[in-house]
Amino acid sequence: MKDYFYTISKGGEGFYKEKGSKFIGLAFRVHNEDEVKEKLEEVKKQFHDARHHCYAYFLSKDKLRANDDGEPNHSAGDPILGQIKSKNLTQVLVVVVRYFGGTKLGVSGLINAYKTAAFESLEASKLLKVTIEAIYEIQYGYEITNEVMKLIADFAADIKNQEFTENCNAILGIKQSLQEKFEEEASKIDGLKFDINNALHDD
Incomplete structure (x- = not known):
């Protein structure tokens, strides 16, 4: 893929x-x-x-x-x-x-x-390379920040947006080929919630 x-x-x-x-x-x-x-x-x-x-x-x-x-x-x-x-x-x-x-x-x-x-x-024509990403919205508590940051680093996730309020919220871009593995690893972190919206990203 x-x-x-x-x-x-x-x-x-x-x-x-x-x-x-x-x-x-x-x-x-x-x-x-x-x-x-x-x-x-x-x-x-x-x-x-x-x-x-x-x-x-x-x-x-x-x-x-x-x-x-x-x-x-x-x-x-x-x-x-x-x-x-x-x-x-x-x-x-x-x-x-x-x-x-x-x-x-x-x-x-x-x-x-x-x-x-x-x-x-x-x-x-001018050529353009388009990265195919899965876009995830994630939410987590401050106490698991280190685990979430490691997950983001492991998957070289593109952090598109971050908000720090009562909880931490972020929008991540994950390469299409890593989508299944990312969900598997994210599910192992207690307290991490994630939803998906597929999208394309122009480089």
Whole structure:
């Protein structure tokens, strides 16, 4: 189980021209399918006079899609998705807009054009490493502070917030792969209460 994945923090733009047809690649970071729809609508408004708005996105292994938008089957969306996968990127949408130049390129020509425009847009994007953490809220009495601090140190926990009132309260980020072991060890400390809220943390 990996504790991180790569995405983009700032999307880039790519360009490819073949026999009069222009292909503009646009890369975006998206967190869910609603954001995918929003970005697609924005692109279609901006390039409303284009012939095709082909795209692919990869949110997770179970949430990915490629769309040819009227081009021959598998000639546009799949090559775009292939570029996202080849760079091992997650939470990424790439749209390639085509302005038809009057000459047909054939399936192999289209595959190369969409692949190249997608590649250029990702090359121009700024990469971001995202740590996958389990977020815990913990509460404990002052008398077990030493035990809790040792636990935090042992798991290299990221202390996101701390409050000292009648009891001690803290919010911790634990690497995903250590989650089960952390809960096991935390349960051994009498008087330590913990609740979990999963989250992602951008480095």
